[in-house]
Amino acid sequence: MNNIKTVMLMVLMAVIMMLIGGLVGGRTGLTVMLFFALAMNAFSYWCSDSLVLKWSGAQEVTRDQAPQLYGLIENLAQRDNLPMPKVCIIDADEPNAFATGRSPEHAAVAVTTGIMRVLDYNELAGVLSHELSHVKNRDILTSTIASMMATVISYAAQFFMFFGGSSDDDDVNPIAAVAMMLLAPLAASIIQMAISRSREYEADKDGGALCGNPNYLADALEKIEYYVTHSAPLPEARPATANMYIVNPFEGTGKALMKLFSTHPDTADRIARLREQAREMRVR
Template structure:
C-alpha cells in the first residue's frame, strides 16, 4: 500500500508540474525548468552520501574497532544486511546524545547507515537492530532515489513559480495577470511541498514494515521509536539543527517543535507507527521482544 501511495503522489506532483509549467511557459519553459532542476538534484544525489555524512558530523566505525559496543553494532548490521539480501553498508556514528539514525547513499552498493552515540547508549541491542533494519529497508527500497525524484519535481515547480509573476497566465487579449501569477508563485511550491512531505511519510511506514521483516520482530522497532521520540524531545542534535533541510532523513524528527502527524510533518506520528508495528507483530504471532536468532544475549540499557 505504501508503494502504491507513493506512485499516486508522484503522479500528482508530475501533473502539478506539467500543468503549471505549460500555463506559465508553455512546453519550452516547462522543459527548461525541469532540465535545470533535474541536473541540480542528480548531482546532489550522486554525491549525497559524502555531503550528508560530512554535514552531520558522522565518523566511520573502523572494521577492527576495539570498542565492544561498536563491534557488536557492526556485527548486527552485517547480519541484518545479509538477512535483507543487501551488501554490507558502511557504518558511521554521530557524537550527539540525541538518539536517532538515518541511511544515505545513491544505491545499495554505495549505502551507509548512521547511528548517534545517544541511540547506542539508550537503546538495547534488539532495539538498535530494529532501527538499523528500518534504515536498511530504506536502502533496499531505494528511497534515496525516490526522494531525489520528488526533490527534482519540487525544485522544478519552485523555479516555474518564480517566473509566474513575470511570465504568468495571460487574459484573452494577451495581457499578463499579475494576481494569478502571484497566486501561482505562492501556492504551487506549497502544494509541491505538501506532496513531498506526504511521500516522505509514506516511505517511513513502508520502511517500518520492511524493516520488521528484516529483523524478524516488529516490537524491537516499536519500542525503539518510543525511546527515540522521548530522547529527541529532551536532547538537541546540533548537526541537524544546523541543517534542518536534512531532518527528513532521520528515523525520527531531530528538530525542536515536533508536532503530530499533520500536513506539515515530514515524519508520521510515532504513536501511529508504533500502533502499526504492534498490529504487524500480532499478525506474525510475536508477543515478546526476545528473538535469539539475531542477538544471542539480551543487554538492557547501555551495552558493551
C-alpha cells in the same frame, strides 16, 4: 506498485516546476524549469549520499573502530541479501539514525552516538532493520530527490514572486501565475510529505520482520521519541533532510501546524502498527 507511484509523484514535482516557469516566463520559463528539474534529478542521483552524510556530520567507521555496530549491520544486511553498506557515526547525544544512497550497492547507514547509548542491542537491531529496509526499497533516493525538488520549487516561486518574469506568450494569466507561485511550494511540501509518510510505514513493517520481532523497533521508537521531544535538535540536522531520520529530529520544536505537515507519520501510530504486527507474528 510503490515504484510506479513514486515515479508518478516525481513527475508531478517536475510538472509543478514547469508550470511555474510557463505561467510566469512563458515558453522560456518552462524550458528553464524543465532543465532545473532534470538537473536536480541527476544531481540528486549521483551526489545525494555524500551530501547528506556531509551535512549531518557523519563519519565513516571500520569494523575495528565500531565492532558491535559494524557486525550487527553486517548480519542484518546478509539476512536481507543486501550488500554491506558504509557504516557511519554522528557524534551527537540525541538518539537518531538514517540511511542514504542511490542504490543498495552505494548505501550508507548512519547512527548517532546517542542512539548507541540509549538503545539496547535488540532495539538497535530494530532501528537498523528499518534503515536497511529503506535501502532495499530504494526509498532514500526518492526522498532525497523529493526534498531537493521541493526546495527548488519554493525558491523558484519566491524568485518569480519578487522579481517577476518576462513572458513570451500574450495569453499568460497574471492571476493564475500569482496563484501558482503561492500554491506551488505548498503542493510540493504535501507531495514530499506523502512520499515520506508512506515509505516510513513500509520500512517499519519490513524492518520489524527483518529483525525478527517488531516490538524491538516499537520499543526503540518509544525511546527515540521521548528524547527527541525533550531535547534540542541534532546540531547538524537540517529541515531539508529531516525526512531521512527514523524520527523527525525537529519533533520537539514544532507547533501544531508544523506537525500537521510533518514528513513523518505519528510515532504513536507507528508503534501501534508494530505492536499489531508482533501479535500477528505471535512474538513478544
